[in-house]
Amino acid sequence: MSEGCAEKGSVTLKTPKGTRDYSREWLRLRCRVIDCVRECCLAHDAEELDTPCFELRDLLSNKYGEDQKLIYHLEDFDGELLSLRYDLTVPFARYLGANRMVGGMRRFQVGKVYRRDNPKMNRGRMREFFQCDFDIAGRNAGPMVADAEVLLVAVRVLDKLRLPSYVIKLNHRKVLQGVLMECGVEQRQIRTVCSSIDKLDKRDWSEVRSELVSQKDIPEAIADRIGQYVTTNRTLDALRADPSLQKSKQVSEGLVEIDALLSHLESFRVRERVVFDCALARGLDYYTGVIYEAVLTGVEEGSVGTVAAGGRYDGLVGKIAGGGLNVPCVGISFGIERIVTVLEERMRLFPALFRPVETEVYVASAQSGFLSQRLGLVRTLLDAGLSVGYSGKQRAKFLDQVQYCENNHIPFCLVIGQSEVEDGVVKLREVETRTESVIKRDCLVEEMKRLVADFHHRQAQQIEKNGFPLLTASRPQ
Amino acid sequence: MSEGCAEKGSVTLKTPKGTRDYSREWLRLRCRVIDCVRECCLAHDAEELDTPCFELRDLLSNKYGEDQKLIYHLEDFDGELLSLRYDLTVPFARYLGANRMVGGMRRFQVGKVYRRDNPKMNRGRMREFFQCDFDIAGRNAGPMVADAEVLLVAVRVLDKLRLPSYVIKLNHRKVLQGVLMECGVEQRQIRTVCSSIDKLDKRDWSEVRSELVSQKDIPEAIADRIGQYVTTNRTLDALRADPSLQKSKQVSEGLVEIDALLSHLESFRVRERVVFDCALARGLDYYTGVIYEAVLTGVEEGSVGTVAAGGRYDGLVGKIAGGGLNVPCVGISFGIERIVTVLEERMRLFPALFRPVETEVYVASAQSGFLSQRLGLVRTLLDAGLSVGYSGKQRAKFLDQVQYCENNHIPFCLVIGQSEVEDGVVKLREVETRTESVIKRDCLVEEMKRLVADFHHRQAQQIEKNGFPLLTASRPQ
Structure with missing residues (x-):
């Protein structure tokens, strides 16, 4: 992976701030991760959607709260003001509105989104990054059934x-709003307080508290009451037992939905993956019901x-489309770069299994x-379905070619020269063991197919043993 | 597919000019086409690269001749001037330069590119479209071997x-330049004359001739000489036999390379796919040697x-990186939208084979x-590996659910109600034949896996019979 920072020659050769090039291993993993998400979504009766990377600027206005300033704008050219998309959700809502899809839709989408954030490369957050979204639009199921299916x-x-062990944190906007109002936060300040609470996964409560008090003018007493709910009393049982929340209509409405959701999660047999967390806030403006985050557990602070x-x-759809269009939606977005980052760290331990190229046979000179x-x-x-590298030189050093095979974990090397052509044979070198043998030209294709199939079989066993199913060759013989 | 042109409610719901949303069948096909290109490239010992969708504006300047004006610029934000990429070739050259990859690289890349063209939707040309590029950089092979491998x-x-029958048209920049100079075109006018000739696949010679004469100040006599080479005498034999070209150093250098290329194409057994065509020009500035286009034959004019x-x-790499860096490159770009357009037309004839969703079983109420x-x-x-739709309603009309299955070509529908639960069975309806039977709950999973496997087997036979291998289920059981 290069960050392309070198400045050389006639033009600057770096990539724009907050972006980078991706290559080889990273992309092979990313491709597998996206395939995996796509396959899961297709298995859930969903259809794919693709929307342009830029949208009319008006569409993206007033949708992202404090993050509005992170949107990239294009230069005006012919009077149509355009901006790069910030997420895949607002374009989806635009699609639903434009096509008046009151019947709803089960859709997934894979694409890059753009946020002029301060790049924090070590957290996998860039200005350009991939998202895979799965959303269920429309009122085609009983209460909270779609929400449960998304989880x-x-x-x-x-x-x-x-992935390593993870947990899905769950909260409900109404519960959080009810709690904050019971703490004494005014309606108009709820959004901005949520934005601060949302930072609790990266910062201590003391930092968030001081932001609330000094930057957002929340009285200290109210901040301390909030602190009780977002630090210690974060469980569902704690909320239910809290006498001061009994009279909050919002809290009780939220808890009814949470209960229905948990019941469906039992039916789907995923209940044990989900924990309620009153401190989960989610920054975006457009959420109205349950909110959730899948968080890796047991990873280092700051990773x-x-x-x-x-x-x-x-x-959201009604806000965008107007005309009283009512299309309730629920969905989830997978952070592809973050997932790849986690998987890559583990896979780097197994270079022979996690090969940089798919090449199986090298034809050497x-x-x-x-x-x-x-x-x-x-x-x-190639026609036999094998992946093939070769030397295209008239004259090449044999050891250089063998070195290339070793560096790239290409398992087999075939050699033809004068004597092989005369004898109607090809010389085979097994790269790892460096053993050589001779194969008759007539049975070369069948023999190589068999050897390559054996190679993949051995690889698959190693991969299974090490618990990395994603590494399985995409084209097993 | 929607073009999202409706203007409704509070914001305009259209997509930006020259862009559109893509859905369902189109994306399932596009996914298969991209997989196919990716698989072929991986089989050729290549590695993938991904670069940002935008680049520093300087990088994209002076690379695209008359098309320079089609580049989208981003608004200046923090002093870094950015533009959306116009192709994948210049970013690849930037990558090679930034990483000083004098050893070369065999890379492929899949991504969207942006051109502020006049949208010609009926020709599959949009302002945002996908390209898949395969390129070989570096001097790691004998003359013209890499060029042959790209073909x-x-x-x-x-x-x-x-794809339906196609032919690869081949020319050489040096041959074309030599011919034009022999016709009397001045050096400084060669590029602009090439741009006009490049339009011959869409326009008559008479139109191109009048553009040359009236817009580009080419004397009529010279235009007529050009006309001989780009209309009738377009073959390799015609050029070789032409006495006035014998003395052109450029023509003879080009023909030597063409001969070497054709010889390697014989070895690769693809010679019969390629025809020389002196009228092939390619608009872009950066080509220096052979140029080629794969063109569908027997398709309607204008399609x-x-x-x-x-x-x-x-x-190109030397121009971008400076410092005398010399990395010769050759490559090809596949026009994904055009390929999907062609395939989609044929596949629409077989809706039961070309299913809009992958869903295999529907759990009805x-x-x-x-x-x-x-x-x-x-x-x-789902855990058994099946693709599953279901009704999430407490109460749903059975016929609506069956209709959903029929519309989406979902082959199997399972029903559970009071009597089924009491008897420990599930009712199975085969959607196409409308036959119903009862399966014991204990053997349901195995039975459904068997039925779904049979279904895919029958589908695969039909698909093979109709010659659409791309339709084969991506997750055969």
Whole structure:
């Protein structure tokens, strides 16, 4: 991976601030992660959607609260003001509105989004990053059933990726608002207080408290009451037992929905993955019901934490489309870069399993000439479904070619020269063991297919043993 | 597919000019096409690269000739001037330069590019579109071997996609320049004349001739000489036999390279796919050697023509990186939208094979209640690797659910109600034949796996019979 920071020659060769190039291992992993999410979503009766990377600027206005300032704008060209998308949710709501999809839709979307954040590369947060979203729009199910299914999708994706242990934190906007109002926070300050509380996964309560008091003019007594709910008394039982919350209509409405959700999660057999957490706030403006975050547990402070997050946003489509259109929605967004970061750290431990290229056979040159025979052999092996590298030089050093195979964990190397052509054979070198043998040209294709299949079988066993199902060759023979 | 043109409610709900939303069938096809290109590139010992969607504006300046004006710029925010990428080639050259990759690289890249063109939706040309590029950088092979391999990749991709008949048109920048100079075109006018000739796939010679004469100040006599080469005498034999070209150093250098290329194409067994065409020009500035385009034959005038194109660009990395860096490159770019457009037209004829969703089993509700049993069954079927839809309503009309299955070509529908729960069974409805039977709960999973496998087997036979390998279920049981 390069961050392309070198400045050389006639133009600056760096990538824009907060962006980077991705290569090889990273992309092979990313591709598998996206395939995994896509496969899970398709298995949940969902259809894919793709929207443009930029939208009309008006659409993106007043949707993201304090994050509004992070949106990239395009230069005005022909009077149409455009901005790069900030997430996949608002474009989805625009699609639902434009197509008057009152019947709803189960959709997933994979794409890059753009936020002019302060890049924190060590947390996997960049100005350009991938999201995979799964959302259920419309009122086609009993109360909280869709919400439960979204969490089932989250569990199935994260389990399939075999991420380290994680937990899904759950809260409800109404519960949080009710609690804050009971603490004495005024209605108009609820959003900004939520923004501060949302930082509790990265900062101590003392820091958040001082932000509330000094920057947001929350009286100290109120801040301390908030502190009780977002530090110690964060469980569902604590809220239920709290006498001062009994009379809050918002809290009790929220708790009814939480109870229904937990019951469906029992039916889906994912209840044990979810914990209620009154301190979960989610920064975005558009959430109206349950909110949740999948958080890795047992990882170091300051490293990748949240790998998926979402919630219910019932008002967004109506706000965008107007005309009283009512399409309630609930969804989740997977943070692809963060997931890849976690997986990559583990997979780097197994370079022979996590090969940088898919190449299975290398056609080497042992002496000058015979180029056309080599090219013909390359085509033959490709047609047999094998992945093939080769030397295209008229004259190449044999040891350099073997070194290339070793560096890239290419298992087999074939050699043709004068004597092989005369004898109607090809020399085979098994790269790891450095053993050599001779194969008759007539049975070369079948023999190589068999050897490559054996190789993948051995790899698959090692991979399974080490618990990395994602590494399984994408094209097993 | 929506073009999102409706203006409703509080904000305009359209997508920006020249862009559109993509959904369902289109995306399932696009995903398969991209997988196919990716698989072919990986089989050719290549590695993937991903670069940001925007680059420093300076990088994109003076690279695209007359198309420079089509580049989208971002608003200045913190002094870093940015533009959306126009292609994947210049970012690749930037990557090679930034990392001083004198050893070269075999890379492919998949991504969206942006051109503020006049949208011609009927030709599949939009302002935002996908490209898949395969390029070989560096001097690691004998003359023209890499060029030949790039064409082999093109043939293997297009054959694998089973596109209708196509041909790869081939020319050489030096040959074209030599011919134009022999016709009397001055050096400084060669580029702009090439831009006009490049339009010959869309326009008659008479139109191009009048553009040359009236807009580009080419004398009529010279235009007529050009006309001979780009209309009738376009073959390699015609050029070789042309006495006035014998003395052109450029033409003869180009023809030597073409001959070497054709010889390697023989070795790779793709020679018959390629025809020389002196009228092929390619608009972009950066090509220096062979240029080529894969063009569908036997398609209607004005419909999708070119599905892949590329060439050799030996000077681009040096121009970008400076410091005398010399990394010769050759590559090809596949036009994903155009390929999907062609495939989609054929696949629409087979809606039962080209299903809009992957869902295999639908868990229906026949009477009110039993929601938790249904949710539990959904989880069980998902865990068995099946793709599952369901009714999440407490009470849903059975016929509506069957209709949903029929509309979406979901083959199996399972029903649980009071009597089924009491008897420990589930009712199975085969959607197409409308036959119903009863399955014991104990053997339900195994039975459904078997039925779904049979279904996919029958589908695969139909698909093979109709010659659409891309339709094969991505997750065969």
